Structures are given as structure tokens and as C-alpha cells.
Amino acid sequence: MSNEIKPCPFCEGDPAPLDENNHTSCTNVACGSTAYMHVDAWNNRPTMEAYARIEELEAELGGWLPIDMAPTNGERVDIWLEPHDAFESGNAHRRANAYFQRGEWWFQGNRGHDVSASYHWRVTHFMPLPSPPTGAA
Known part of the structure; x- marks a missing residue:
């Protein structure tokens, strides 16, 4: 530290x-x-300049950014997962509120425990979490 x-x-x-x-x-x-x-x-x-560039890319790419631009400090984001290959079960899909820790992407699974995204899927893109609704408590 x-x-x-x-x-x-x-x-x-x-x-x-x-x-x-x-x-x-x-x-x-x-x-x-x-x-x-x-x-x-x-x-x-990220610096203010980095946030400005992220906003530009979001506008260009419809909100999804390449995963190599994602924060790796534990900040929560949405991620896009694709199967590793044609033999892997499952379809490409979005996982909300994911984070990077211990060298890999994690998200909360269906039973409430954290799951490694890289075990079954390839993480290709991310999207910053949206702002809360105006006036939300």
C-alpha cells in the first residue's frame, strides 16, 4: 500500500x-x-480524461467497451460473456454487477455465491453500471 x-x-x-x-x-x-x-x-x-474517453467509446459502441479497458480495482460493472468454444454449453449473455479480483472476473451466481466468469466463459466486453434513477433513496 x-x-x-x-x-x-x-x-x-x-x-x-x-x-x-x-x-x-x-x-x-x-x-x-x-x-x-x-x-x-x-x-x-481513472482520470477525468479517461472517463471522457470512456463516454466517447460508449456512444460509439452502444455502451459496451472492450474488456481490456475495464477497471481492475474491484469496481462493479456489467460484463459480456461468450462460451470458450462451440462445444461449451450456454449462449453469450450479460452478467450484471461483476467485478475483477484475484486475476479474474466474478459475478454473483444463482445461489448467492460468487462465481468465476472465466471458468465457463470468455469475458469480451464491459459496460459501466448505470446511474441510479433520479430521486432514488
Whole structure:
């Protein structure tokens, strides 16, 4: 873990001091960011320029981006899965709220436990999670 805490990736504002769990957030109340995360994830978040490029690509690609552009810091995204080959069972499909950890993509399975996406499928694209509805609690 680094001792450095980078500025807020949304507004370049000052980060809050680390708490007892090494988490931080933005101190700029005008920023609007509700991000509160571990310093390692905080320091590895995309810059504003990267977010602008992601928005451009989303518009070009209908929201789906190449998986090599996906965040690998545990941030939740939707992923697109395809069978490894023609002999693998299943069809290409979307999995919501997936995350990258321990070198692979994970999602919550039907029985409530996390499942490795790469065991049966090839992860090809991702899409950032949508914003919550306006006025949602």
C-alpha cells in the first residue's frame, strides 16, 4: 500500500485523511462524488480524461467497451460473456454487477455465491453500471 493519497479523480480536490481501514473520500462538497474506498483503489481510479474517453467509446459502441479497458480495482460493472468454444454449453449473455479480483472476473451466481466468469466463459466486453434513477433513496 502506498502512503500517498492522490487527489480526487473527479474534481482534483483534496482527499480526506485515511481512516482506520485505510479508506478515503473527497473533501470537496461541491464535487458530488460519494466515492469512499480503500486508498489502493482510490489511487488507481481513472482520470477525468479517461472517463471522457470512456463516454466517447460508449456512444460509439452502444455502451459496451472492450474488456481490456475495464477497471481492475474491484469496481462493479456489467460484463459480456461468450462460451470458450462451440462445444461449451450456454449462449453469450450479460452478467450484471461483476467485478475483477484475484486475476479474474466474478459475478454473483444463482445461489448467492460468487462465481468465476472465466471458468465457463470468455469475458469480451464491459459496460459501466448505470446511474441510479433520479430521486432514488
